[in-house]
Amino acid sequence: MFDQPNCTIIPGDVPSDAGIAGAGVLLASTITAGLALSLSASMVIQEIWRPSDSRTRNLSVIRRKLLNGYSDQQIMVGIGVQSVGLVKSNTLVPYHFFLIWMLALLSMATHNAALLALVQDFKRDWVLRWLRQLLMFANLALSCVYGIYVLQSKVKGLPNTLPIGCVWKLDSTTSSVGGLDYVGTIVTIAGNCVVFGLATWYLQSRRQRFYKAVQIVGLILMSGIAIGATVRSYLLSQAFGNPDVKLSDEGEKQWSFGQLLSLLMLTLPVISAIEIMRGEIAVAPPLQDEDKQALFDTELSGNH
Secondary structure (H helix, E strand, C coil), X not given: CXXXXXXXXXXXXXXXXXXXXXXXXXXXXXXXXXHHHHHHHHHHHHHHHCCCCHHHHHHCHHHHHHHHHHHHHHHHHHHHHHHHHHHCCCCCCHXXXXXXXXXXXXXXXXXXXXXXXXXXXXCCCHHHHHHHHHHHHHHHHHHHHHHHHXXXXXXXXXXXXXXXXXXXXXXCCCCCCCHHHHHHHHHHHHHHHHHHHHHHHHHHCCCCCCHHHHHHHHHHHHHHHHHHHHHHHHHHCCCCCCCCCCECCCHHHCCCHHHHHHHHCCHHHHHHHHHHHCCCCCCCCCCCHHHHHHHXXXXXXXXX
């Protein structure tokens, strides 16, 4: 049984939550996103400015392995933190709920940027491709639910010390928030749906038209979303900025085991890359452009 939110008493302050807005959690998310975006950009630039021969493809094996690891990590983090946040919606205040949404947007942008660079790797196996498509849809659905919660809290003027779950129990509209907040929230929800549609087309399309242009524009767009979500999170967090709610303690500024563990998790893809350098793991090269049609022929014939 989930705890029912107490929507009758408005507390003067709320406790901090280092597991959501702690310094280590925010740094781990932004460092991962920065590394993944840098790797994606380097691979896209290499494909544009250098011929796609066997030598250049072999040089990118380590970067592809690192990027694939960070990409998988980001999509799972986005789904995981949003799922936990919804389960705890009867206790989380809008401040922490909104930060989870921003971290999920950051993970979505990072994963989509990796998709632009690794699309040929993902197309090699149709099972893994559709599994990734399912994960992308789950992330989108959760993000839309979060956007609806945030929009309702602004429309109904939910006090920032009440749980976000109280938005469904308030009847009166006492909002004093400007129209820019409404427009920004709605645009974010709609933008997520548009980006998901474009990412689906890019991942599933048999013929990649304007391939390089899509990569460049998409990478710039995803980088802009990632930077915007990062700046908004840092400015709103207690660890690096000024929260819009009064917190009863400064736990989000302190370093705990959980926050250090988040940073240590960044080393897992690096270990795999070292194993590749030592020759202990073999990674197949990405598909060439001329292999695209053959890919779908093997899928139809059952030879994966």
